[in-house]
Amino acid sequence: MDENKPTNTNPESGSGERTFTQDQLNDIVSRRLAEEKAKGEKTLREREQQLAQRELLLTAKEKLTDAGLPVELLNALNVSSPEAMEKAITTLKGVIDKIKAEAPKPFTIHGAKPAEAGRRPELESSGDSRLRKAMGLPG
Numbered sequence: 001m002d003e004n005k006p007t008n009t010n011p012e013s014g015s016g017e018r019t020f021t022q023d024q025l026n027d028i029v030s031r032r033l034a035e036e037k038a039k040g041e042k043t044l045r046e047r048e049q050q051l052a053q054r055e056l057l058l059t060a061k062e063k064l065t066d067a068g069l070p071v072e073l074l075n076a077l078n079v080s081s082p083e084a085m086e087k088a089i090t091t092l093k094g095v096i097d098k099i100k101a102e103a104p105k106p107f108t109i110h111g112a113k114p115a116e117a118g119r120r121p122e123l124e125s126s127g128d129s130r131l132r133k134a135m136g137l138p139g
Contacts, residue, residue, distance in 0.1 A: 060077055077092070
């Protein structure tokens with residue numbers, strides 16, 4: 001029952017101070033503690049979300065490298081969740097592989113050698129003698 005007594009024992013002081021019971025003080029302190037706890041929890045949740053996003057970015061970089069794709073593509077990927085990231089990398093890898101498969105193949109010309117700068121290409125000796133004979137040249 002002592003909890004309900006006012007904390008100011010001198011009610012006749014005309015300073016206009018308000019008196020509180022112990023229950024009122026407990027309520028005020030409890031509310032303020034709850035508010036601070038809520039702020040701390042909110043800050044913690046925000047930090048956890050930032051950490052999770054950083055982890056997703058690092059995982060995405062690793063997966064791009066493992067797939068043989070340039071890391072610069074990270075900015076074009078959806079990394080809002082692990083599932084979205086996996087889907088984006090798989091789709092991107094498929095598209096790039098398809099483009100590579102459809103690209104024209106490099107080709108080489110057999111039988112001729114490119115001339116060096118300042119030199120006239122030489123013909124093979126057997127072909128040279130046949131050519132001279134066909135043209136009616138000595139040699």
